[in-house]
Amino acid sequence: MSQRKASADAGPATIRDVAERAGVSVASVSRVLSGNYPVSDDLRRRVMKVVRELDYVTNAHARSLAGGGTPTVAILINHITGAAFAHVAKGVEGAASLRGWLTLVGTTGDDPERELALVNLMRQQGVTAVVLLGGAYDFEEYQLRMARFARSLDAAGSHLVLVGRPPLEGDVPATTVDYDNEGGAYAMASHLLSAGHRRVLVLPGPAELTTAQGRLNGARRAFEAYGVPFPPDMVHHGPYDFEHGLRAVESVLREGSRFTAILAGTDVVAAGAMQALRSAGLRVPEDVSVVGYDDIPLASQLTPKLSTVHVPYEEMGRVALRAVADRREGGGTGRRGGDGAHLILGTHVVVRQSVRPPERQG
Amino acid sequence: MSQRKASADAGPATIRDVAERAGVSVASVSRVLSGNYPVSDDLRRRVMKVVRELDYVTNAHARSLAGGGTPTVAILINHITGAAFAHVAKGVEGAASLRGWLTLVGTTGDDPERELALVNLMRQQGVTAVVLLGGAYDFEEYQLRMARFARSLDAAGSHLVLVGRPPLEGDVPATTVDYDNEGGAYAMASHLLSAGHRRVLVLPGPAELTTAQGRLNGARRAFEAYGVPFPPDMVHHGPYDFEHGLRAVESVLREGSRFTAILAGTDVVAAGAMQALRSAGLRVPEDVSVVGYDDIPLASQLTPKLSTVHVPYEEMGRVALRAVADRREGGGTGRRGGDGAHLILGTHVVVRQSVRPPERQG
Numbered sequence: 197m198s199q200r201k202a203s204a205d206a207g208p209a210t211i212r213d214v215a216e217r218a219g220v221s222v223a224s225v226s227r228v229l230s231g232n233y234p235v236s237d238d239l240r241r242r243v244m245k246v247v248r249e250l251d252y253v254t255n256a257h258a259r260s261l262a263g264g265g266t267p268t269v270a271i272l273i274n275h276i277t278g279a280a281f282a283h284v285a286k287g288v289e290g291a292a293s294l295r296g297w298l299t300l301v302g303t304t305g306d307d308p309e310r311e312l313a314l315v316n317l318m319r320q321q322g323v324t325a326v327v328l329l330g331g332a333y334d335f336e337e338y339q340l341r342m343a344r345f346a347r348s349l350d351a352a353g354s355h356l357v358l359v360g361r362p363p364l365e366g367d368v369p370a371t372t373v374d375y376d377n378e379g380g381a382y383a384m385a386s387h388l389l390s391a392g393h394r395r396v397l398v399l400p401g402p403a404e405l406t407t408a409q410g411r412l413n414g415a416r417r418a419f420e421a422y423g424v425p426f427p428p429d430m431v432h433h434g435p436y437d438f439e440h441g442l443r444a445v446e447s448v449l450r451e452g453s454r455f456t457a458i459l460a461g462t463d464v465v466a467a468g469a470m471q472a473l474r475s476a477g478l479r480v481p482e483d484v485s486v487v488g489y490d491d492i493p494l495a496s497q498l499t500p501k502l503s504t505v506h507v508p509y510e511e512m513g514r515v516a517l518r519a520v521a522d523r524r525e526g527g528g529t530g531r532r533g534g535d536g537a538h539l540i541l542g543t544h545v546v547v548r549q550s551v552r553p554p555e556r557q558g
Numbered sequence: 559m560s561q562r563k564a565s566a567d568a569g570p571a572t573i574r575d576v577a578e579r580a581g582v583s584v585a586s587v588s589r590v591l592s593g594n595y596p597v598s599d600d601l602r603r604r605v606m607k608v609v610r611e612l613d614y615v616t617n618a619h620a621r622s623l624a625g626g627g628t629p630t631v632a633i634l635i636n637h638i639t640g641a642a643f644a645h646v647a648k649g650v651e652g653a654a655s656l657r658g659w660l661t662l663v664g665t666t667g668d669d670p671e672r673e674l675a676l677v678n679l680m681r682q683q684g685v686t687a688v689v690l691l692g693g694a695y696d697f698e699e700y701q702l703r704m705a706r707f708a709r710s711l712d713a714a715g716s717h718l719v720l721v722g723r724p725p726l727e728g729d730v731p732a733t734t735v736d737y738d739n740e741g742g743a744y745a746m747a748s749h750l751l752s753a754g755h756r757r758v759l760v761l762p763g764p765a766e767l768t769t770a771q772g773r774l775n776g777a778r779r780a781f782e783a784y785g786v787p788f789p790p791d792m793v794h795h796g797p798y799d800f801e802h803g804l805r806a807v808e809s810v811l812r813e814g815s816r817f818t819a820i821l822a823g824t825d826v827v828a829a830g831a832m833q834a835l836r837s838a839g840l841r842v843p844e845d846v847s848v849v850g851y852d853d854i855p856l857a858s859q860l861t862p863k864l865s866t867v868h869v870p871y872e873e874m875g876r877v878a879l880r881a882v883a884d885r886r887e888g889g890g891t892g893r894r895g896g897d898g899a900h901l902i903l904g905t906h907v908v909v910r911q912s913v914r915p916p917e918r919q920g
Binding site: 237241244266268270275276277279282283285286289290293298299300301302303305307308310313314317321336337404438467468471474493494497499 | 599602603606628630632637638639641644645647648651652655660661662663664665667669670672675676679683699766800829830833836855856859861
């Protein structure tokens with residue numbers, strides 16, 4: 197709340213000093229330093245030269261780091277190579293960076309022990325918040341573990357945010373940012389059903405994962421609403437990966453089961469399913485319609501472009517960061533201990549080129 | 559070097575205590591806790607129950623964390639959504655996890671200021687090493703900045719490792735893990751040339767990026783070796799992304815330039831190029847051959863599967879971590895200040911289905 201005087205003499209160099217010495221505008225310096233805009237090599241070189249001369253960067257950060265003051269958000273993610281949650285992380289870090297905050301990402305490898313070790317480490321380092329991403333496996337154990345994390349972080353003045361994970365039951369000091377997972381699956385299945393598909397192969401994902409359970413429930417509700425049977429032998433569980441989509445479709449085709457559409461649990465699973473169809477000489481969407489879930493960049497890079505459910509992953513990340521920042525700015529106001537906010541973002545179907553009405557009833 | 563006694567009474571719970579109480583083998587507990595193997599829900603529940611009862615996990619990590627003892631490796635990466643370097647990070651964290659080390663990832667958004675802030679933060683936190691990933695833009699400024707990082711980390715008892723970046727000149731305390739970038743491009747271009755291609759569209763990447771420069775040089779050398787002209791108008795620079803591959807090929811097709819093959823700077827650029835060809839009614843590889851670079855999973859998920867250059871990204875990550883661990887184990891032996899090791903891993907062409915001899919000379 198205190199105002200700072202801009203002084204070019206005694207204090208550390210300001211962005212204005214850099215701009216003056218480099219003979220460019222403050223906006224240009226900002227563009228070079230932010231790295232978010234294209235700048236000419238010449239401008240970049242000129243500005244960075246002055247930045248080094250004035251030791252501007254170091255000073256700017258020394259001010260805040262000296263007191264351990266740069267707010268830092270830690271994101272914990274199962275695997276660094278998962279596309280969907282990388283976009284959540286991107287959203288968090290984009291919003292953090294706008295505020296001058298730093299972001300760190302830790303990977304747990306689905307290992308609860310590593311997750312705990314990272315949460316402990318983050319607590320000791322005094323991070324502003326810990327954001328945990330991704331579906332949860334074991335509901336009961338998950339609730340206990342997360343409640344413990346939430347309380348331990350809260351006691352240390354930090355805060356737990358769960359993104360794309362089930363909210364915590366009871367009075368637990370954590371914020372949940374979620375998306376309408378089941379609603380998206382309901383809409384996607386309805387899209388296939390309203391195009392006339394009746395025999396749909398469903399590849400919802402790992403049976404024990406909360407997101408896959410929600411996607412399967414959404415699809416089942418849509419079938420019920422349309423009065424279409426939902427035969428269990430048309431549901432094949434498996435990992436959220438390309439290989440699973442490929443193998444599942446290969447095996448169903450070998451068995452000779454008939455279907456006119458595939459409802460895949462993720463875009464990556466859909467990509468695998470499409471490759472299996474093509475290898476079997478089946479065209480998408482002429483012979484079989486295929487839809488995915490997530491709307492990662494891959495979806496619009498496939499041929500045909502994949503109709504899918506848009507999940508606002510990056511927006512979820514931004515919302516999570518904003519929730520933390522708002523909480524911090526309202527700080528010290530005794531909101532601790534029972535806020536347990538639960539924000540749910542909408543999902544929607546993105547219609548592209550992978551769905552057509554079936555030639556004849558499957 | 560000191561041996562630890564396994565005691566089940568006074569000291570903290572051991573994995574053996576957990577196994578005994580849960581009535582399962584030590585191997586089973588290890589499988590549940592590692593999260594790397596499929597285990598039944600029942601086994602997982604049983605083991606985690608005992609883990610909670612004995613507070614096994616907490617104890618195990620409390621021991622090392624109490625003294626700030628868990629070695630932690632920080633990886634700094636430009637963008638979290640880049641596939642290739644996510645695999646380096648995966649390699650680092652896999653090798654780190656095997657040793658019980660933790661890994662943190664920070665993203666710089668191509669912003670030198672954020673990079674500096676993260677390196678400073680890591681130095682203060684006493685991380686064992688900072689691993690910087692990805693191509694570099696401005697050679698001179700890069701050398702200065704990295705040398706400063708290396709010395710500042712070294713002074714704090716940490717160590718700088720550069721992966722997929724140019725090595726540092728002079729006596730700088732840093733380790734570089736690199737791959738034979740130019741050699742891979744030479745081999746890939748030779749593969750097209752030996753199939754008979756003479757008019758090749760080259761999309762090497764951003765002109766100012768060191769990796770793109772290396773890939774272009776490798777291709778040029780191959781053309782020289784085959785005595786084939788390398789016309790500058792067939793080289794189109796642009797970002798390493800799908801959109802660039804798509805737009806560049808669309809524009810070259812519009813201009814009416816003839817070519818029988820495309821040498822793309824990355825697999826993602828190749829995917830964009832393939833979509834542009836398909837939209838124009840051209841078949842791969844019957845009408846145009848296409849090759850990529852990186853060998854990310856996408857390459858074998860495209861139709862046809864993409865011939866490309868395999869870069870051992872994950873192995874580079876493992877090698878980087880091992881270099882740090884070896885250094886640490888040999889620690890305190892005055893190897894500081896001038897080790898500057900430079901490890902170069904090999905690359906090779908992976909032949910898949912996207913190359914055929916041209917129908918007639920282009």
